[in-house]
Amino acid sequence: MRPYIYAQARTVREAVRGAGPDTAFLAGGTTLVDLMKLEVMSPDRVVDINRLPLDGLTLDHKGLHVGALERMSDVAAAPAVRRHYPMVAQALELSASAQLRNMASIGGNLLQRTRCGYFRDVTTPCNKREPGSGCSALNGINRNHAVLGTSHACIATHPSDLAVPLVALSTTVHLASARGARSVPLDTFYTLPGATPDIENVLRPNELITGITVPRSPWAAHSLYVKIRDRQSYEFALTSAAVALQLRGRTIVNARIAVGGVGTRPWRLTAVERALAGRPATSATFEAAVAGAAEGARPREHNRFKPALLRRTLVRALTELHENR
Numbered sequence: 232m233r234p235y236i237y238a239q240a241r242t243v244r245e246a247v248r249g250a251g252p253d254t255a256f257l258a259g260g261t262t263l264v265d266l267m268k269l270e271v272m273s274p275d276r277v278v279d280i281n282r283l284p285l286d287g288l289t290l291d292h293k294g295l296h297v298g299a300l301e302r303m304s305d306v307a308a309a310p311a312v313r314r315h316y317p318m319v320a321q322a323l324e325l326s327a328s329a330q331l332r333n334m335a336s337i338g339g340n341l342l343q344r345t346r347c348g349y350f351r352d353v354t355t356p357c358n359k360r361e362p363g364s365g366c367s368a369l370n371g372i373n374r375n376h377a378v379l380g381t382s383h384a385c386i387a388t389h390p391s392d393l394a395v396p397l398v399a400l401s402t403t404v405h406l407a408s409a410r411g412a413r414s415v416p417l418d419t420f421y422t423l424p425g426a427t428p429d430i431e432n433v434l435r436p437n438e439l440i441t442g443i444t445v446p447r448s449p450w451a452a453h454s455l456y457v458k459i460r461d462r463q464s465y466e467f468a469l470t471s472a473a474v475a476l477q478l479r480g481r482t483i484v485n486a487r488i489a490v491g492g493v494g495t496r497p498w499r500l501t502a503v504e505r506a507l508a509g510r511p512a513t514s515a516t517f518e519a520a521v522a523g524a525a526e527g528a529r530p531r532e533h534n535r536f537k538p539a540l541l542r543r544t545l546v547r548a549l550t551e552l553h554e555n556r
């Protein structure tokens with residue numbers, strides 16, 4: 232680990248003052264410290280934000296408001312989340328390990344870096360870590376990599392489980408910098424890799440996530456997160472699906488769907504949502520609606536199974552959600 236300056240901030244203003252491209256904010260540290268030890272990230276200055284007043288979880292008529300420093304385990308256990316946004320609680324509970332969830336924050340989870348092995352191995356070329364150096368995954372071991380939203384420069388998946396239901400539910404991310412506060416839909420917060428995979432989101436260098444708002448909706452309370460992985464715990468997703476349905480009798484009035492493990496960012500499936508709306512909630516409807524879920528997918532040598540697995544994951548999620556209502 233390279234030497235760096237450590238500072239503690241007590242206010243948001245103090246945290247963002249003087250922050251720049253070589254500053255990193257320290258929340259739970261479960262990603263940042265790991266990557267600093269590997270020298271994948273080498274900030275000159277680390278600003279500890281744990282004393283900022285960015286905790287708290289409230290539910291009102293607008294929706295669920297969660298401070299960036301709320302811990303993953305606390306959010307997963309909150310009665311308001313379990314009751315009104317079950318797939319958010321489920322995505323958190325299926326993430327990492329209990330110890331990590333006790334330490335890791337909501338803001339840090341949304342800003343964790345990819346788990347592409349080449350990104351974490353500084354002896355290999357990686358455009359995301361070192362722009363212009365090449366992508367080792369394109370013709371390397373790419374079983375865990377993305378099939379949607381990829382580019383010639385990067386095929387890394389977005390790793391956050393939490394971001395998947397949050398994208399499905401049209402969550403807003405609240406940001407603060409020395410220039411003031413702003414809010415951005417999570418749907419447009421993450422950028423596609425294109426030719427610049429080192430740029431992963433619209434966050435400015437001195438900007439802090441202060442919290443999120445998940446809107447109230449007629450479908451969030453009837454939702455489910457399904458995660459498919461190589462082992463049943465402590466593993467990132469091969470595919471995942473966050474599905475929410477609003478039903479009137481047996482008819483689907485509205486659907487919200489996003490998937491993980493397959494895209495370079497959390498992937499909303501609006502075409503599948505449209506294909507479900509107005510139809511009876513039957514297995515025939517589910518099968519037909521997900522037929523085009525992986526449209527535009529560009530699999531590589533080791534992840535050709537992902538489009539079919541994605542379709543099966545979606546049918547399973549929709550079926551389980553409908554049967555268990």
Ligand SMILES: Cc1cc2nc3c(=O)[nH]c(=O)nc-3n(C[C@H](O)[C@H](O)[C@H](O)COP(=O)(O)OP(=O)(O)OC[C@H]3O[C@@H](n4cnc5c(N)ncnc54)[C@H](O)[C@@H]3O)c2cc1C
Pocket residue numbers: 255256257258259260261262263264265280299300325326327328331334335336337338339340341342343344390391392393438439440441465466467468
């Ligand atoms: C072994 C292992 C398994 C894991 N498995 C999963 C999994 O299955 N699913 C999953 O989703 N995640 C998984 N994770 C990732 C884990 O959830 C993240 O490490 C964690 O959520 C990051 O939160 P943190 O508070 O520790 O962030 P930190 O490590 O403190 O920060 C992460 C990044 O975000 C920045 N940052 C943090 N907070 C803010 C803020 N408020 N504003 C601006 N920038 C900020 C930091 O500067 C840093 O770049 C796993 C991690 C490990 C180590």
Ligand code: SF4
Pocket residue numbers: 345347348349350356357358359360365366367368369384385386387428
């Ligand atoms: S997929 Fe992206 S993160 Fe992985 S080696 Fe290629 S450029 Fe780096």
